[in-house]
Amino acid sequence: MEKKRVLIVEDAAYMREMLAEMLEQEKDRYEVVDFAVNGKEAVEKYKELKPDLVTMDLAMEVMDGLQAIKEIKVYDPNALIIAITALGTPEQKNAALDAGAGEYLWKPFTIKNLFDALEKLQRNGEE
Template sequence: MGKKVLITDDTAFMRMTLRNVLEKNGYEVVAEAEDGFQAVEKYQELKPDLVTMDITMPNMDGITAIKKIMAEDPQAKIVVVSAMGQKALVIEALNSGAKDFIVKPFQPDRIVEALQKVGG
């Protein structure tokens, strides 16, 4: 089985898109989180190799979630999947410990490339 990935996005649509792309490329999507809370919870529970993280989400945004996950596990490999025009937030996410980012809408090979670059 490939690397274990946790997908975080508040839209079911984006989660489905990501899941399909990743699974086609040999990743194992171990869970989907709809907000930061769930992401932190699922991360603790499942210890995935990689995490994709949306930024703007209800309840707990991606940046807070990144901080919490990084505090828990400084080795966590988190890739931000952000929408256009969120420059400052993406920078904050990177400063909080995210390894890299891609921008929605993305080409399927970009997210795969990002995950490969970050997590091998």
């Protein structure tokens, strides 16, 4: 089975590393293609690398995650993006889903939560 290429968008370095470490646990299925530290960079890197999946933090400087999701979706309507945020309000969740995120993950999350969400995102994308 082909490895899924994942773009990690996170402004906090320890979070970027943690996500990479988690994906390393399933290295047969996922590989990290690159990191982006803000929305703007995320959009640029998405266009450049065309990853299969994106983990997108919502609270970031320069360009926030919601805006980035929208722009990526404009570029590639089929993009599979998982929104990650600490702000667990229903409004925030709905805003992310409306912007085009396929899944939504609350901080804090365990490794299990992450892979469940990724699986779900891919299943939804195939349907």
